[in-house]
Amino acid sequence: MIFRQLFDSVSGTYSYLLASRAGGEALILDPVIEKVDRYCQLLRELDLKLVKAVDTHLHADHITGLGELRDRTHCVTIMGEQSKADVVAMRVADGDRVMIEGLGLDVMYTPGHTDDSYSYLMGDRVFTGDTLLIRGTGRTDFQNGSARAQYDSIFNRLLKLPEETMVFPAHDYKGDTVSTIGEEKRYNPRLQVRSVDEYIELMGNLNLPNPKLMDVVVPANMHVGLHQDDLAKQGLSLSAREGIESLGRPDILLVDLRENSERAKHGVLPGALHAPYPTIGESLKSGGMLREVAAATGRRIVFFCAFGERSAMAVAAAKDAGLANTAHIAGGMDAWKKAGGPVLTG
Template sequence: MIFEQVATGGCQSYLIGCEGTRIAALIDPELTQIDRYLGLAARDGLRIRYAIDSHTHADHFSASRELAERLDIPVVSHRLSPAPYVRMRLEDGELLQVGGLKIQALHTPGHTRDSMSLICEDRVFTGDTLLIGGTGRTDLPTGDPNKLYDSLFERLLKLDPTLLVYPAHDYKGRTHSTIGAEIADNPRLQKRERAAFVEMMNQLNLSAPTHLTEALRTNMSGGKTVAQLLAEATAAVPFVAMTDLARRVEQGDLGFVVLDVREREAFRAGHIPGAQHLPRGQLELRVNQDLPDPTARIVTCCEFGRISTLAASTLRTLGFMHASALDGGMKAWREAGLPLAEGD
């Protein structure tokens, strides 16, 4: 087996490949690591055939959908996965053939109802069901401590104790464990009676993952993250340097329609002299009235430079092909001591 483990913070993903056929699969790929996965595959001469999600992640953004589109491969998950882009849905016990490798799916719900673990040769990829020195939490959508108890004590912990354990997360720099080591040393697995285990899980009182809502939305629907939207907008528009715009303001000859897309109160409190106000939320509705010349040069600005980038991209989509965005935002403009006008 060709094997690569890729850590992204505490998130763990895995590239496994068959030495004979060079066919490979990615397990729990993370969105920011796509180029790294493709680089590793190219280095090892691997052809990625499957992108596998062990469950619906709430704490990282899955790269499976984008990899599937780029490589024309199926996304593989348990049949209960809510994601509409999953093309291959595995049942408990089914095998996935990856060249000469066989990956067996075990339905191990509890952390989520679609959680599955994956056995391949001498190792088991446990997703967030079994972690090194811990277990997946059960207080997020579709979590169930009773089902987690069954998945652990009736399934995973009955596997060969020498099996290597590779979880989807570890925040202490550890790479793997074994079933036997977890049975012996994992504190949560010392609660061997169901009632005690369920009570422990219900009293963990853990903080919610940082990107919980966005991660669930994108991983369940295949929608885009805010970072993806910003990256696409940034790639689609040119930018005007703050020093260039400041020089034009000083000379009294802007040469642009400076379009401030903040809300009215922020605009009135201080804006670039000569700027025109059009809130981002009203852009599409007022663009024909407020910007009658589609050939005009436009530079958008906002507080931090992100919303203005999205606005400039939208303007270009609408046909304003000379729209650009200010490189930076009004916060940086103020901190640089550049001139401001107040009021409407």
């Protein structure tokens, strides 16, 4: 396995690059925008293809690198379903699994620092975001934080993991790089409490100043979505209502870009062809499935995904590949369901 822990000294942020092999797919956790050049250089050096970028929560001390990495690498951006970010390509919930070639991360909802805080468990290590830090815990006094929820996340979820599980947080300000669940149980001063009420009192008396750039960073991190309006102006976008009205038309081919796990969880659209987004490049090449279908039938390909991010990138990829007769459904399955469109489940 390829594992790299990367550090931003300005914000004290750790980012993590994961892959199962050289030449394979990669995932990055909690990227910082100022470090995107470094990430891209490392991806080239290790011969990796970034396919997913994950934020453990909406950060208040640095601007996320999700949007910039998406624009540069066409990766899928991921956050928890509670996130206030305007659009990310995939939203996950407790119990889900984030997959790349050769690796899987189990999704754990661990609110408290914020109401959209998640941890990600991968075998012998857990990426705890700002929920559990090394010899500390994330503050709980803004962004719908809750000391009570954090106590539950730590004591009833994270500390139930095997004691040898390595802890990799999203931040450290003292130079520590890794801990274990066992170490934190024994030596983390904030965890030496006898009750949830004692923990709430402890967290309520920290009196910490707000992060210096919070008023700039949080709004910026809430707006990482692609500008889907641009596609609409170019006539390359259907509203959910227009998509619903196109069902059954012989000149339209709906193409579902979501992963199997999303389709199983959220349902599928009647008559849609499944072409997962990671394979879009191959599908659009000469001899590729989508190119051949478009050539053989003359139908307009209309991409859709969960929220419109992947489908917007697919339209751009199709244009680059010389396939002009495409569009996407703005807002994806989320907008489709809100508009009352039919969905097949089970």
